[in-house]
Amino acid sequence: MTGNLFERASRVLPGGAQGWLRREFHGPEPLVVVRASGSRIWTAEGRELLDYHMAFGAVVLGHSDPDVARAVSEQSERLMLHGAGVADVEVEYAELLVKLIPGSKGVVFTVSGSEAVMLALRAARAATGRSLVVKFEGNYHGWHDYSLYNVKTPLSMGGKVAETRGIPRETASTVEVLPYNDVDALRSFMAERGGEVAAIIMEPVAHSMGVVPAEERFVKEAERLARTYGAALIFDEIITGVRVSLRGMQDYYGVRADMTVMGKGIANGLPVAALLLTPEYFSLFEEGLVVASGTYASHPLSMAGGLAALRKAVKMQLDKVLWRKAEEAAKAVRDALEEAKVTAAVSQFGGSFSVHIGLEKPPRNLSEALKADLEGYRRMARELRSRGVLVSPNPLKRFHVSAAHTSEDVEKLHEAARAALAALK
Ligand SMILES: Cc1ncc(COP(=O)(O)O)c(C=O)c1O
Numbered sequence: 001m002t003g004n005l006f007e008r009a010s011r012v013l014p015g016g017a018q019g020w021l022r023r024e025f026h027g028p029e030p031l032v033v034v035r036a037s038g039s040r041i042w043t044a045e046g047r048e049l050l051d052y053h054m055a056f057g058a059v060v061l062g063h064s065d066p067d068v069a070r071a072v073s074e075q076s077e078r079l080m081l082h083g084a085g086v087a088d089v090e091v092e093y094a095e096l097l098v099k100l101i102p103g104s105k106g107v108v109f110t111v112s113g114s115e116a117v118m119l120a121l122r123a124a125r126a127a128t129g130r131s132l133v134v135k136f137e138g139n140y141h142g143w144h145d146y147s148l149y150n151v152k153t154p155l156s157m158g159g160k161v162a163e164t165r166g167i168p169r170e171t172a173s174t175v176e177v178l179p180y181n182d183v184d185a186l187r188s189f190m191a192e193r194g195g196e197v198a199a200i201i202m203e204p205v206a207h208s209m210g211v212v213p214a215e216e217r218f219v220k221e222a223e224r225l226a227r228t229y230g231a232a233l234i235f236d237e238i239i240t241g242v243r244v245s246l247r248g249m250q251d252y253y254g255v256r257a258d259m260t261v262m263g264k265g266i267a268n269g270l271p272v273a274a275l276l277l278t279p280e281y282f283s284l285f286e287e288g289l290v291v292a293s294g295t296y297a298s299h300p301l302s303m304a305g306g307l308a309a310l311r312k313a314v315k316m317q318l319d320k321v322l323w324r325k326a327e328e329a330a331k332a333v334r335d336a337l338e339e340a341k342v343t344a345a346v347s348q349f350g351g352s353f354s355v356h357i358g359l360e361k362p363p364r365n366l367s368e369a370l371k372a373d374l375e376g377y378r379r380m381a382r383e384l385r386s387r388g389v390l391v392s393p394n395p396l397k398r399f400h401v402s403a404a405h406t407s408e409d410v411e412k413l414h415e416a417a418r419a420a421l422a423a424l425k
Contacts, residue, residue: 005044006030019143021056024393028382036063038404041390049390050412052329054400056392057207057239057352058264060318061309062404068268068309075304082300089303096310097274101260102250104276108285109298113238113263114142116273117201119292120259121146123281124199124232126290132196134189134231136180138209138366139202141236141261147201150177151208152396154366180206180365181218186225194229201234204249209369210354211347211398212362216253223255232281238263238273242310243400244350246319248276265313267306271299318403322351325401328410329353333399336417340425345372354398355380369396376424383420389413 006026010016015023016030025031032044039062041051051063061068079087094107110116121133133146137155141147145167153161160177176193178185180202190197200222206212226233235257237248242265250257259281263273277285284290312318330348333355337344347354347362356363357380358373377395384391389412391399 005032021394021397027393038062038064039402039406039409047388049385049388050409050416052389052391052399052401052405052413054402055269056264056397057243057400058269059400059402060242060265060322060351061268061312062402065268065309065312065404067312068270068305071308072270072301072305075301079300081296083295087298087300087303089300089307090298093303093307093310094274096307096314097262097266097276100246100310100314101248101262101276103256103278104260105279106277106282106285108275108277108292109303110273110275110292111271111294111296111299111302112142113236113261113273114144115294115297116238116261116263116275117141117234117236118144118146119275119290120232120234120261121199121201123259123275123277123284123290124234126284127232127281128198128230130196130198130231131174132176132193132198133174134176134178134186134197134200136202136206137177138180138212138369139206139236140208141201141203145171147175149175150366152366154370155179156367179367180209180212181215182365183218183221186218186221190225190229194225194231197226197229197231199232199234200226201236203236203239204253205240205244205349207239207352207398209366209396210356210363210372211349211352212364212369213349214253215364219253219255223257226258232258234258235260237261239265239352240350242266242313242318243322243352244319246314246317266310267302268309268313270302270305270309271296272302272306316403319350321403322401325403325405325410326351326353326399328407329399329401329405329413332410332414333417336414336421339418340421342376342421342424351402352398352400356395379424380417380420383423384416387416387419389416 017023035042137150241262260276330353334346345356345359345362356372357376363369374395
């Protein structure tokens with residue numbers, strides 16, 4: 001059945017799946033998903049998989065969380081799309097987000113994280129009258145033209161490299177890519193061109209080279225340099241928001257960002273992202289100097305589901321729950337690696353963790369992450385899947401837990417990891 005659906009998918013969907021990352025899951029055999037609940041997903045063949053991928057970390061409460069599903073269902077009978085004025089659920093959801101994120105006065109909703117990042121960059125350019133954006137190697141900020149550089153390609157392989165064809169050359173000149181966690185490189189770039197910089201954008205914990213937290217002095221220096229040169233500091237918290245901290249990472253590092261982008265976990269995976277604004281940036285949108293729009297932005301179904309999800313997350317202190325569950329799951333994998341005498345760095349931060357086979361210590365940047373045994377990881381992921389555990393096949397992505405993961409799941413993960421590593425020998 002899966003084979004048939006996959007063949008049909010390949011005829012009508014490029015690569016047989018949406019986008020460049022989901023198609024990787026078709027190896028070694030096609031993956032056609034028909035249902036998901038809690039920590040499990042089911043394939044078209046009726047196979048049950050314990051999910052440690054959790055939709056790239058977007059699902060934080062568990063698949064098809066009943067409270068979120070109920071809120072979406074009730075909303076669908078009351079108001080599906082208004083396209084005029086504001087909806088009640090939208091106001092409540094915005095108020096809750098503003099209450100959570102330090103320094104924020106307001107929020108602009110978009111459908112996806114990529115759009116929210118685009119809007120943040122537009123606002124920074126509007127505020128400063130400058131074009132240049134500084135982003136960091138190994139940081140991902142969505143698929144759009146303005147920052148899709150050196151996400152998986154290190155600077156050492158030819159400098160600034162776009163991860164797709166089709167980005168105008170003119171746009172490329174508006175982006176500078178610098179190495180992550182490298183204070184000196186950032187300082188010297190800003191000393192030379194700081195007056196041209198509209199924004200410094202970063203993932204406070206990078207998630208596309210494994211799980212790699214920014215060092216405190218790096219974040220503090222980015223804030224100081226942004227202030228000194230009049231640039232905006234943008235925190236891309238699309239993964240860290242809720243999954244690492246319900247209040248985002250500003251308090252953790254003791255810095256203030258001008259804009260914070262959130263997505264994924266704020267709505268347990270419903271299509272919504274949010275750009276949180278300080279008063280200065282709020283005014284830009286309020287006065288109509290920066291335009292945001294979108295037929296489906298603030299979609300009532302996402303607003304209702306997101307509100308239910310976020311309220312539940314706050315009530316159960318979900319960030320703390322996810323930390324604990326990720327620590328347990330990471331330990332299970334670490335133990336299995338040690339038992340199999342496989343050298344690897346397991347890096348856990350918040351509700352995610354990564355495994356870099358062959359590394360003695362966690363990487364600090366993309367170049368270090370790429371020194372891991374990437375093929376070894378891919379083989380481990382394949383072996384895990386054949387034993388009923390789904391993890392990302394991509395060695396630069398990570399494992400994610402949710403509130404629905406149980407201690408029995410951790411045991412299953414441990415057993416599967418032991419067997420998978422034994423099979424690799
Ligand atoms: C840190 C980060 N920023 C931005 C994005 C883009 O968000 P979306 O996929 O919703 O467009 C992602 C998605 O994976 C992300 O992880």
